[in-house]
Amino acid sequence: MAGMAPEPGVDGGGKAGLGYRRLIGPLLVPTWVMIGIFLVLPVLLMAVYSFLTKEFRGGVVWDFTLAAYDQFFLNRGLFGDEPPVIEWTYITIFWRSIWQAAVATLICLAVGFPTAWFIATRPPKSRAIWLFLITVPYWVNLLIRTVSLKFLIRDNGPLNESLMAIGLISDPLPLVNTNLAVQLGLFYSYLPFMVLPIYAAVERYNFALSEAAADLYASRWVTLREIVLPVVKPGIIAGCILVFVPSLGAFLAPDLLGGAKTFMIGSLIDEQFRGSQGNWPFGAAAAMILMTLVLIVLMIYARAQTKAEAR
Amino acid sequence: MKGVRHYPGFLAMAVACLAILYVPLIVVMVYSFNDSTSITTWGGFSWRWYADVFTGPEAPRFKAAAWNSITIAVLAASAATTIAVAASLVMIRGGRFRGKSATFALINLPLMVPEIVTAVATLIFFSAIGLVTGYVTILIAHIVFCIPFAYLPIAARLQGIEDSFEQAARDLYATQWQAFRLVLLPLMLPGVVSGFLLAFIISLDDFIITNFVKGAGMETLPTAIFGSVKQGIKPNIMAISTMMLAVSILFVTLSYFVNRIGQRTRS
Numbered sequence: 001m002a003g004m005a006p007e008p009g010v011d012g013g014g015k016a017g018l019g020y021r022r023l024i025g026p027l028l029v030p031t032w033v034m035i036g037i038f039l040v041l042p043v044l045l046m047a048v049y050s051f052l053t054k055e056f057r058g059g060v061v062w063d064f065t066l067a068a069y070d071q072f073f074l075n076r077g078l079f080g081d082e083p084p085v086i087e088w089t090y091i092t093i094f095w096r097s098i099w100q101a102a103v104a105t106l107i108c109l110a111v112g113f114p115t116a117w118f119i120a121t122r123p124p125k126s127r128a129i130w131l132f133l134i135t136v137p138y139w140v141n142l143l144i145r146t147v148s149l150k151f152l153i154r155d156n157g158p159l160n161e162s163l164m165a166i167g168l169i170s171d172p173l174p175l176v177n178t179n180l181a182v183q184l185g186l187f188y189s190y191l192p193f194m195v196l197p198i199y200a201a202v203e204r205y206n207f208a209l210s211e212a213a214a215d216l217y218a219s220r221w222v223t224l225r226e227i228v229l230p231v232v233k234p235g236i237i238a239g240c241i242l243v244f245v246p247s248l249g250a251f252l253a254p255d256l257l258g259g260a261k262t263f264m265i266g267s268l269i270d271e272q273f274r275g276s277q278g279n280w281p282f283g284a285a286a287a288m289i290l291m292t293l294v295l296i297v298l299m300i301y302a303r304a305q306t307k308a309e310a311r
Numbered sequence: 312m313k314g315v316r317h318y319p320g321f322l323a324m325a326v327a328c329l330a331i332l333y334v335p336l337i338v339v340m341v342y343s344f345n346d347s348t349s350i351t352t353w354g355g356f357s358w359r360w361y362a363d364v365f366t367g368p369e370a371p372r373f374k375a376a377a378w379n380s381i382t383i384a385v386l387a388a389s390a391a392t393t394i395a396v397a398a399s400l401v402m403i404r405g406g407r408f409r410g411k412s413a414t415f416a417l418i419n420l421p422l423m424v425p426e427i428v429t430a431v432a433t434l435i436f437f438s439a440i441g442l443v444t445g446y447v448t449i450l451i452a453h454i455v456f457c458i459p460f461a462y463l464p465i466a467a468r469l470q471g472i473e474d475s476f477e478q479a480a481r482d483l484y485a486t487q488w489q490a491f492r493l494v495l496l497p498l499m500l501p502g503v504v505s506g507f508l509l510a511f512i513i514s515l516d517d518f519i520i521t522n523f524v525k526g527a528g529m530e531t532l533p534t535a536i537f538g539s540v541k542q543g544i545k546p547n548i549m550a551i552s553t554m555m556l557a558v559s560i561l562f563v564t565l566s567y568f569v570n571r572i573g574q575r576t577r578s
Contacts, residue, residue, distance in 0.1 A: 018477050019487045020404040027397040027405075028414055031458065034394060035417050038455045039429065042436035046428075049435050059438070111331070114324035121316040130325070132567060137332040139509075139563040141516045143533045143540075144552040148335035151342070151544050156351050158338050191332065210315035220318060249425035251519050256540065266427050266519075273434060273523065280435070287431045294425055 043291075050284035060280050068285035090268065094289070097264040100179065100254070101247035104186035105194075108243045109236065111187075112194030116235075119195070120202035131199065138192040146252045149188050150176060153257075177259030185253030186243075193242035201235025234308060241301050245294050265290050336556060343549035360550035367547060369539070376535035380515055383450050383531065388510035391457035392465070395506055396499070398458075399466040400491075404474065421456040429456065430523035437524060444526030452524050453514045460513045461506035464566075468502025468573060501573025508566040512559055 020027070050068050052060040070076075075087035119130040137145065153159050153175040160172035175181050205228065213223040229236070251266030258264070265286065272283025343361075347354030364373055398418060402411070421429065429452075437448050476498060480490040496503075518533040525534060532555065539548050 018404055018474055018481070018490070020400050021406060021408070024401050024405050024408050027401045030394040031398045031414065031418060034455055035420055035458060038433065038436070038451055039420060039424070040417070042432035043424065043428070045439060046432040046435050111324060111328050114318070114321040115328040117318065118321040118325040133329055134332070136560060136563055137336070139512050139516075140336065140559045141518075141533060141552075141555055143516075143518045143536060144339075144555055145335065147536070147540050147544060147548070147552065148339040151549070152335045152338050154544075158342075161351070188331065188335070191328065195328070207315055214315050220315075223315065224318070245425065249427045251427055269427050269431060273431065283431060284435065287428045290425060291428045294423075294428075298423065 046284045047288060050281055050288050052281045054279045054281050056276070065281075068279075068281040071282055072285055072289070090286070093263055093268050094265055094293075096262070097248055097266075098293075100182055100186065100262070100264060101244050101250075103183045104190070104247045105240050105244045107183065107187045108191050108194040109240060112191060112239060113198055113236065116195045116198035117202050120199050120205075131196075134192050134195050142189055143252055145188065146185055146256050149185055150181075150256055153181060153184070176257060177262070179258075179262055181257040182254050182262045182264070185257040186247040186250055189250065189253055190243040190246055193246075194239040197238040197242065198232065198235045201232040201238075205231055234305070237301065237304065241297065245297060248294065249290055339549050340553045340556065343546065343553040345546060348546070360546040361554075363547045364550050364554075369547065372530065372535060373532075373551065376530040376532045379446065379449075379530065380532040383446070383453055384511045384514040386450055387453035387457050387514045388461070388507050390454045391461040391510045392503060392507045394454075394458055395461035395465050396503060399462060399469050403466055403469045418459055418462050420459075422459050426519045430520040433520065434523045444524050445529050448524045448526070449521055449529065449531065452520050453517065456517070456520065457510035457514055461510040463506070464509065464570070465499065465502045465506040468499055472498050501569050504569045505566040505573075508562050508569070512562050515555075515558070 049060060051064050051066065053063040053065050053067060055061050070084075071087070072090050073087055074084040076082055076084050115134070119127055119134070122130060151157055155172045155174060155176065159175075160169075163169045164172065175184075209227050209231065210223050213227050214220075218226070249266050250264065251270060254262055254264040255267050255270075269283050269286050269290070272278045272280065272286065344356050344358070345353055346357035346359060364370065398414070401408075402415065402418075405411075424432075433448075433452050433455075434444070437444055442448060472495070476494050477490045480494045481487070485493065516533070517531075518537060521531050522534050522537070525531065530538070532551070536548060536551060539545065
């Protein structure tokens with residue numbers, strides 16, 4: 001989710017003469033085939049698999065059943081003969097993921113907004129350098145970044161050692177395997193996604209508005225709250241979506257930085273496809289539920305966008 | 312009064328932001344040169360862990376993984392770039408046509424579907440059609456998610472090129488292929504190169520999808536590193552990480568400058 005490709009051009013006039021209209025089919029076939037066969041079809045197949053029966057060695061039997069979803073939401077006792085009650089295990093994992101992703105998004109916003117504002121108000125030359133510096137970590141391997149963070153914050157890692165050396169703490173802070181570590185990891189993974197869209201919005205912001213507010217004796221912070229935030233809101237929302245959505249299904253940060261108490265959706269799904277203890281239909285169902293959540297978030301976003309454009 | 316652009320504390324926040332992004336990477340870089348076997352104490356500067364990566368007990372495993380990673384990244388990025396160039400020609404130069412919005416959505420789809428969902432779906436698909444997971448399945452999966460990353464800079468570049476250059480070529484009796492190869496492609500080149508570089512990095516970077524579709528015994532660098540890290544962060548992992556870091560930074564910097572040159576030639 002690094003942003004959207006530019007909208008297709010609306011002007012078609014005069015370009016037909018270059019002959020690319022004739023080639024629409026042949027030139028698009030590779031795209032259709034690759035993404036159609038190897039992404040759309042698999043996602044549809046995954047939906048089907050979520051209604052199949054699990055086989056014990058990992059894999060499926062082609063018998064249609066609601067067992068996977070039943071197992072996700074309902075508890076029918078050890079032998080499956082008790083009256084169903086709501087099964088909280090998986091709902092809790094999903095809820096925790098939503099919570100962790102939301103906290104990470106908020107931390108990103110708290111750090112990302114001032115940063116984006118600061119960059120957008122620099123002169124063009126230093127603006128380019130700042131932007132470059134913010135983007136580079138995004139292209140560095142996520143696994144390596146997560147491992148680096150773990151190395152830094154582990155019990156006898158450099159962070160704790162230096163804090164103890166300057167006498168700020170006497171015992172190492174137990175950061176690894178906590179919710180905070182996972183939130184930090186998600187924040188660290190997706191921070192550039194927050195900064196870039198907000199930067200783009202602030203860059204287009206008309207500072208005359210702020211000047212008008214200042215002339216009318218509004219303080220800096222009142223101006224920020226009443227004028228700036230409403231105007232750059234689309235950028236903020238885009239940034240929040242770009243951080244929240246990948247955080248929700250993240251695997252590396254919770255897996256490497258968290259422990260059993262911080263188990264998130266990504267690890268739950270991953271577990272269902274590991275070895276013979278896996279449960280493919282259940283994993284497919286969990287992935288379907290995750291994708292539905294993401295689609296809901298994206299649809300709310302898209303509706304807000306069209307509303308904002310209509311205004 | 313420093314004007315309405317200034318907010319106290321925002322500079323500090325921006326600096327903190329950079330610090331958060333870079334400190335962990337710098338720390339690992341520094342510790343990869345640590346002579347000590349223990350990762351907690353500093354034992355002086357040394358290249359020993361770099362030597363260990365190439366000649367140590369785990370060297371064959373890392374070499375095989377690096378070979379897989381690099382060849383897959385080159386092949387996937389080449390394929391994705393070719394597909395993206397073809398698609399961008401029609402999307403930008405083809406005017407309006409039926410299915411354009413659908414195609415646009417399709418190109419962006421790999422960015423919208425959560426990675427873990429793509430991973431699960433792809434694994435299920437390969438197992439259903441009976442394709443044995445391994446090098447080929449990784450390659451196919453990588454081509455798919457590299458397409459939007461290659462498409463972004465290529466389409467952006469193409470959009471900025473006026474079609475008068477090709478019109479002129481066609482007026483001078485160039486065939487469509489000649490006009491493309493001799494006029495448009497050279498103009499597009501900065502976009503194509505930076506699309507390729509980004510796709511390459513994205514392929515090299517991928518862990519989740521690769522981990523699902525790699526099958527037993529196949530490793531790429533990220534999956535090999537992940538396997539090692541599960542047993543604790545060892546100094547040789549920090550050396551590999553530093554090398555991969557250097558490669559990523561090199562590629563992004565290259566892509567950035569190629570783009571800059573592109574912008575200069577355009578105006």
